Amino acid sequence: MAGGMFARLVDGLAKTRHSLVEQVRNITLHSKKLDEDFFEELEETLILADVGVEATEMLVKKLRSEIRNNHINEPDQVMAIFKKMLTDILSNRAADAAANSAAATVDSTDTADAASAKGPARAGFPAVWMVVGVNGVGKTTTIGKLAARHANAGKKVLLGAGDTFRAAAIDQLDIWAQRAGCDIIKHQEGSDPAAVAFDTIQAAKARKTDLVLLDTAGRLHTKVNLMEELRKVHRVVTREAVGFNTEVLLVLDATTGQNAIEQAKIFSAAVAVSGVALTKLDGTAKGGVIIAIAGTLGIPIRFIGVGERPEDLREFHYEEFIEALFEH
Secondary structure, eight states: HHHHHHHHHHHHHTHHHIIIIIHHHHHHHHOOOHHHHHHHHHHHHHTTOOOOHHHHHHHHHHEEEEHHHOOOEEEEGGHHHHHHHHHHHHHEEEEEEEEHHHHHHTTOOOOOHHHHHHHHOOSSSSSSEOOOOOSSSSHHHHHHHHHHHHHHOOOOOEEEOOOOOHHHHHHHHHHHHHHTTEEEEEOOOOOOHHHHHHHHHHHHHHOSEEEEEEEOOOOOOHHHHHHHHHHHHHHHHHHHHTTTTTEEEEEEEEGTTTHHHHHHHHHHHHHOOOOEEEEGGGOOOOOTTTHIIIIIIEEEEEEEEEESSSSEEOOOOHHHHHHHHTTT
């Protein structure tokens, strides 16, 4: 089964592998020397794969340094260094996530202020995950898949329909709750999202819930009122979810490339995003955005979507990702 799942990951990353790894490999195969033309072509390839300008500059600068310090003269030696650099970027973010998870476990005797000071936890139950993201990125579907995953693993899951601006969003989440066999807290369309968050957390406490997945509105991320609303919901979660590990999970659509980076910056400024679920990686050649998110924004990747099936939303493990990305 593991081999089959890895094969699906390899298949799901085919477009990203072609635009990023195979293109870099082609440059190394066809370059006669490591001159300025080589580095300019490499830089262009990384930017076209949506690694982003900042992350590209960082990678190229580091590659120049590695080549100089290790006296490398042959282009075909570059791939091993390139693979290690990508591994280092993603593993550093993974290490940060693990460290923050250990530091962020909230004891039931903690005050809300202490819980806030400790920051959002990345793992452990009971937990409240506030899920944010713009409309159309697959936010509600991601919540549904996460609910099914944890319910199937024997966890008691509760959904909170916090996107009260669209009746369709409430109905869609209700359908996912039925599919996953879990409960849902919902109010009428137009209700206060913070009130939904409050009621959901109180219900989670009373029902001894393992995992709360709280949906939020996904209108344009540039709207100031939406960002303020998310801050309000987050304050309620921080205050009320004492005894729970808390996380703000940002759902991004990999096919949007650099737009996903801009969304990550804006949402992070509003609610201190603790992890990213990157959807639709199987449908894009812009998967280099995963390097940009981890490398320049420093936000850990928690989940990646590489297919339509519920099991295709998978936990992100950097070693597995790198091996699948460099698979011939």
